[in-house]
Amino acid sequence: MTKSRRLFLCTLGTGAVAISLGTLTRQGIALAADIPKVDLNDPTAKALEYVHESPDAAKLCVGCQLYTGTADADWGPCAIFPGKVVNAKGWCKSWIAKAG
Numbered sequence: 691m692t693k694s695r696r697l698f699l700c701t702l703g704t705g706a707v708a709i710s711l712g713t714l715t716r717q718g719i720a721l722a723a724d725i726p727k728v729d730l731n732d733p734t735a736k737a738l739e740y741v742h743e744s745p746d747a748a749k750l751c752v753g754c755q756l757y758t759g760t761a762d763a764d765w766g767p768c769a770i771f772p773g774k775v776v777n778a779k780g781w782c783k784s785w786i787a788k789a790g
């Protein structure tokens with residue numbers, strides 16, 4: 691295989707991956723918007739004293755190890771509340787600092 695052909699195939703593969711990731715990201719954002727927000731009256735939310743707005747700016751859901759939303763989203767999934775999203779600025783008693 692020639693060097694230029696290898697370069698062309700490599701560029702083609704990189705482009706395909708970039709398009710796929712872009713599509714997945716857009717789908718992820720759309721899906722997050724469709725997922726219901728955690729209800730403050732949810733028994734788990736009550737037990738963990740979850741709030742949509744953290745009383746401590748240093749301890750936000752977005753900085754929690756259990757938060758899997760994107761850093762720039764207002765709401766995102768949390769391992770404690772499957773099928774729901776929490777506010778990125780929220781907090782609960784299970785907060786644990788994100789590693790790294």
Ligand code: SF4
Pocket residue numbers: 740750751752754755756757768769770776780781782783784785786
């Ligand atoms: S465990 Fe609590 S603090 Fe952490 S993301 Fe979930 S709701 Fe937020």
